[in-house]
Amino acid sequence: MMYKSYPMFPHFKLFLLCLFFCASFLSFSLYLLHHGSIYFIRYDVHQYFKNVDRKNDVKESLDHNLPLIRWDGFSSYGKSEARVHEELYRTPQYPFLRHQSLQPVRKLPDALVIGVKKGGTRALLEFIRLHPDVRAAGSEIHFFDRHYPKGYHWYRKHMPPTLEGQITIEKTPSYFVIREVPQRVYEMNPAMKILVVVRDPVTRAISDYTQVVSKNTTIPKFEDLAFKNGSQFGLVDTTWIPIRIGVYVRHLERWLHYFPLKQIHFVSGERLIVDPAAEIANVQDFLGLKRVITEKHFYFNTTKGFHCLKKSEGHSSPHCLGKTKGRNHPPIDSAAIERLREFYRPFNVRFYQVTGINFGWP
Numbered sequence: 519m520m521y522k523s524y525p526m527f528p529h530f531k532l533f534l535l536c537l538f539f540c541a542s543f544l545s546f547s548l549y550l551l552h553h554g555s556i557y558f559i560r561y562d563v564h565q566y567f568k569n570v571d572r573k574n575d576v577k578e579s580l581d582h583n584l585p586l587i588r589w590d591g592f593s594s595y596g597k598s599e600a601r602v603h604e605e606l607y608r609t610p611q612y613p614f615l616r617h618q619s620l621q622p623v624r625k626l627p628d629a630l631v632i633g634v635k636k637g638g639t640r641a642l643l644e645f646i647r648l649h650p651d652v653r654a655a656g657s658e659i660h661f662f663d664r665h666y667p668k669g670y671h672w673y674r675k676h677m678p679p680t681l682e683g684q685i686t687i688e689k690t691p692s693y694f695v696i697r698e699v700p701q702r703v704y705e706m707n708p709a710m711k712i713l714v715v716v717r718d719p720v721t722r723a724i725s726d727y728t729q730v731v732s733k734n735t736t737i738p739k740f741e742d743l744a745f746k747n748g749s750q751f752g753l754v755d756t757t758w759i760p761i762r763i764g765v766y767v768r769h770l771e772r773w774l775h776y777f778p779l780k781q782i783h784f785v786s787g788e789r790l791i792v793d794p795a796a797e798i799a800n801v802q803d804f805l806g807l808k809r810v811i812t813e814k815h816f817y818f819n820t821t822k823g824f825h826c827l828k829k830s831e832g833h834s835s836p837h838c839l840g841k842t843k844g845r846n847h848p849p850i851d852s853a854a855i856e857r858l859r860e861f862y863r864p865f866n867v868r869f870y871q872v873t874g875i876n877f878g879w880p
């Protein structure tokens with residue numbers, strides 16, 4: 519009788535079971551659609567970079583031209599929520615959000631600090647790398663002068679890992695003066711942003727000499743090296759490298775053969791010492807970065823006699839550049855200094871004309 523009044527009962531039970539599974543599957547799918555797409559996108563990005571890496575291994579391809587992967591992981595959020603998240607994601611103060619979204623990747627540099635030696639290149643690099651959108655190779659890589667035959671793959675391996683939107687910077691001060699370097703940089707990336715810190719060439723030469731003498735106390739006096747034998751500060755020895763480096767316009771002309779002036783930013787080494795925030799503001803503009811590094815990041819250390827950093831990557835406490843930066847220079851005969859100023863003056867004037875900047879060197 520029971521079976522007669524509910525003839526469909528056994529199938530009905532099955533029907534209910536199916537309904538339960540369908541409902542569960544549907545809600546799980548909806549959940550995935552809402553939250554899970556982020557993981558699929560992240561996986562795609564990861565795969566993309568893996569493929570890029572593999573391609574580079576084989577072809578040494580120019581990965582500076584790789585398109586940036588745009589984040590659209592919030593597309594499944596409601597519109598306003600997506601905007602809020604996207605804003606947070608793009609704000610430099612939230613690197614951890616970025617960190618969650620992309621695999622870091624080593625890229626060839628977007629910008630180079632090419633010189634000049636003893637101009638203040640370390641200070642520039644340490645200051646600009648405070649910016650959350652900048653990653654820098656810590657040491658001088660010397661790719662374009664010493665290690666060029668090792669190829670782009672080798673170079674890229676020496677770059678720090680970056681996240682989307684971050685730029686990579688490398689500094690090797692000898693690049694400015696080595697003949698082959700401009701062409702090599704151009705061939706790798708004609709859009710390379712180039713930074714040069716320049717300093718009064720006489721002070722620069724003395725600084726260079728100070729470094730040499732600190733390693734080898736037996737070398738002759740500065741005056742004996744800077745002038746031809748017995749010329750009594752008459753004939754400047756232009757074969758001596760510390761003198762040659764200071765003829766900036768000659769080196770610059772070689773770079774201008776490959777790069778337009780607007781792609782080269784000049785930093786005044788003197789201003790970098792007295793007002794680092796102002797110089798770094800211009801550098802941030804040149805690199806297309808938000809002005810994040812300001813005077814708040816620096817303090818003047820009276821013992822060192824230079825500006826130091828309140829904190830930086832790898833340092834949570836205030837610190838200055840190392841003791842090889844900001845050394846005392848040996849006393850140099852004033853007549854020798856005057857003669858060197860005379861020697862450099864026409865080259866400096868030409869340099870001001872070419873760059874359109876008067877650096878005000880005496």
Ligand SMILES: Nc1ncnc2c1ncn2[C@@H]1O[C@H](COP(=O)(O)OS(=O)(=O)O)[C@@H](OP(=O)(O)O)[C@H]1O
Nearest residue numbers: 635636637638639640641725824825839843844845
């Ligand atoms: N904040 C701060 N602290 C210390 N030193 C500073 C700073 N800003 C600029 N400078 C000047 O940087 C000079 C060294 O230049 P470089 O870093 O280009 O030298 S190197 O080519 O990398 O060896 C170094 O030259 P010397 O004074 O001759 O040692 C400094 O004058």
